[in-house]
Amino acid sequence: MNKTVLDFWVGLFVIAGIGALLFLALKVGSMSTVNSSDSYEVIADFQNIGGLKPRAPVKSAGVVVGRVADIRFDNEKYEAAVTLRLDKRYAFPKDTSAAIMTSGLLGEQYVGLEAGGDSQKLKDKDRILITQDAVVLENLIGQFLYGKAQEGAPK
């Protein structure tokens, strides 16, 4: 095998391999959460986060504006403290509310933000005060059955 021909094939192989990596990185995956320099963090407390996981998307009006950076248990308030990392390009009013939603009936869970009307904006390390917990299916069913039972009870 001629040496230059061989080099050519190896070169082609390396280019194809790096191309495949780029394809995976850009087309198949998305780069990690916006890096810390282009983002700010806010914290929201929930009484129940359901099945929320780190890296779950944070959406507002259906648009992804950030990701869940961290979930920990606050041992003083007995609540879950969820750190949201939001893109710097999007600023939200101070009285923005956060809710844990589910995409579809069994889909993944995400944090939905609904903007309030305050003129002040959320800053790094601020807290979101108005939160709505995840809907727990068992509770929902329980409530529904309870309601039905009430209805059917003799007056």
Added chain:
Amino acid sequence: MQNDILVEIEDAVFGYGARPVLKGINLTAKRGQVVAIMGSSGCGKTTLLRLIGGQIKAGQGTVRVAGESLGELDRAGLYRVRRKMGMLFQFGALFTDMSVFDNVAFQLREHTDLPENVIRDLVLMKLHAVGLRGAAHLMPAELSGGMARRVALARAIALEPSLVMYDEPFAGLDPISLGVTGNLIRRLTDTLGLTSLVVTHDVQESLKIVDYVYFVSEGVIVAEGTAAEIRASGLPYVHQFVHGESDGPVPFHYPAPPYVDDLRLGVRSA
């Protein structure tokens, strides 16, 4: 070190595990000589070559090549001494993934910084010396056994060594190749001022070209002398070997209990 002894072995002992192969060998080879080491198969001849090449180390005794004791050298020192050695393996051991030209050029490229055009000339000169300049572009798979061995010889002398070792250079060759190879060993030794160590059991062919012969049997030197002395030797072992008799000091039968006992004649049981 201006004396003319190139290889000197004193009381070398070597064994694989518990099995002794060499049990005290004394051997010297002078510059410019063709020295043959003969003996029956499995008597430790090849082991002896590996010892001189430094691939194995003697358990006891010393092996000196060009004045350097191989047992005391570290890896770098050993490699330095090996550059003065060439070795011809039994079936050539050519690198199968390189052409004949690249095989011969291998050491020049590895050990020197010569420009490619100089290497080309040197390689063609070595190939010319073994008569295979025209085969430079062939791959080893395309060569006959005799040609492969001549290429290996060209490769062994590429760096102009002072010692060339041959492991069974005559094994499996047709009569013409046999004569060619024998003559080549003699001629290269004389023209390049080499020392040649030939391990062989081909008595007739090697007695034509050698200066001195050592006979090895069961790990010791049993006889030595010039070609003429060996031919005339009265030692039973040498006589058996030189004349190729099937029975003698080297018995035809591997040691066994008496034949009659082994066959259980007379003890026939159900």
Added chain:
Amino acid sequence: MLKQAIENLGNHTIQGVWRIGFASRFFLSMLLHSGTAFRRFGLTIREMYFTGVLSLIIILVSGLFVGMVLGLQGYETLQRYGSESALGTLVALSLVRELGPVLAGLLFASRAGSAITAEIGLMKATEQLSAMEMMAVDPIARVVAPRFWAGVISMPLLAALFSAMGVLGGYLVGVKLIGVDEGTFWSQMQGAVDFEQDILNGVIKSVVFGIAVTTIALFEGYDAPPTAEGVSGATTRTVVTSSLVVLALDFILTAFMFRGLN
């Protein structure tokens, strides 16, 4: 009988320990003598042709088919729950995290690993390695190390190509054949596949597999008895051992990397 069995077990254990020791020494000396592989990179490039380029066809074709099967099977299962839209996620995640590195590793072991063992074993059997040593050239530096680095470089590239082809296969079946919405397919995939967590970890896996398979292949070849049976036995052992090691390492790495996620 029992005594014999215990003796055999003991012998095998001692042999095993001895081989592991020798293999470790071999690995270390290979790393120490890697200078040549980089100083004369032409040697490594040459070996990359044999390990990488010649494995391309089998990797590309297998990747495409595995992706197509994933698309088909994934759709079958997902549509029962009405979540066909997650097909892209399923195909991409299974390929990038697991199937890409593991299957590429297994194919690499049987295509390139066996070839390396056979080549080195044959070089040993025909005394080429001894000849090299007698020419004051270290076979570990000249023959073994370039093959090692060629394998280590080739393997992640092959795994990436396998995954990319697989995603393409899944796309062809899912979108073009079955008719899953193209936009959903890609956007769901991008939403779920993270560069650092998934793709980079997959690359790390494939590098580890490359190191393991190439080392086993080189060692088996170098350690093979210098006979025809010895070389063929070593070639078989390379494929069996390195396949098992790839799967075992995959479990260990997965446990490390994805613990706590999902």
